[in-house]
Amino acid sequence: MRWVWIITFYNLALIIGATMAVATQAVSSYRLVILTFLAGSLSLLFLSIDVTINVHYAKLSAAGSGLIFQSFAMIFWVLYFGAEEDSLVKRSINGFVIPRTPGTGGATMSNGVAHGAVSPDQHRQQNNSNLTSVVVTPSQDYAYKARALYSYEANPEDSNELGFVKGEVLDIVDNKGKWWQARKQDGTAGIAPSNYLQLI
Known part of the structure; x- marks a missing residue:
């Protein structure tokens, strides 16, 4: 026994x-x-x-x-x-869990589409105060990797923002805060919204 x-x-x-x-x-x-x-x-x-x-x-x-x-x-x-x-x-x-989605804790996913999530423009308005606190420095060490959960279109008026497509793998400097400094595989660097990314 x-x-x-x-x-x-x-x-x-x-x-x-x-x-x-x-x-x-x-x-x-x-x-x-x-x-x-x-x-x-x-x-x-x-x-x-x-x-x-x-x-x-x-x-x-x-x-x-x-x-x-x-x-x-x-x-x-x-x-x-x-x-x-x-x-x-x-x-x-x-599909049975609540994923991290842009701007809301209660959005749901079906067929890769976020329902109840805010648009990138609304997301920018909510996080405008954080944009000035992130400075892109290309010489940083990229210690993490993250996969894009959703596609993100960078704001053309902000040269610091980095656009990416769903499933793309990015290098990340630090995984704290709402905006992460990221680098794409082609070497393009910028800031990306953390709730669009998942560390791998």
């Missing part, structure tokens, strides 16, 4: 770790590690379920039922961490 508790706490730690990886946007960094632990967890779970369900002992049968529910959670995480970014599985799962 003691091994059931060990498996339960192992799986609980794994679920917390996977949730933290998603919450901190560190999925790309820990994806393979989490998948490895998930594979071990599922193997232990299936063996344990087989043992506990086939024993005619009320406590073990109840533990087996709990392990079945844990296996559903683990299979969900295997699908999430094992799927590629553009796969149907990943898009379907991400």
Whole structure:
């Protein structure tokens, strides 16, 4: 009976770790590690379920039922961490979460289009006060990379702004604030709205 508790706490730690990886946007960094632990967890779970369900002992049968529910959670995480970014599985799962969208916390996504999000012009008006606080310096070290969640058209009146298309990968100097100093693959540098980008 003691091994059931060990498996339960192992799986609980794994679920917390996977949730933290998603919450901190560190999925790309820990994806393979989490998948490895998930594979071990599922193997232990299936063996344990087989043992506990086939024993005619009320406590073990109840533990087996709990392990079945844990296996559903683990299979969900295997699908999430094992799927590629553009796969149907990943898009379907991400459809149930509230993404970071421009200007609003409650906008939703469907088929790659943000609903309830503000337009780039409204976004500029909301963040006008922050534009003067970001200075583009091409000699900076670009320590991060980010993928564009949406296309962004730079304001032609502001030479510091950087336009980009959805899916484009940008180099980022610092990931703090509403505007990040970014550089495109062709070397063009400027500032970009952070809520249009996701660190990778």
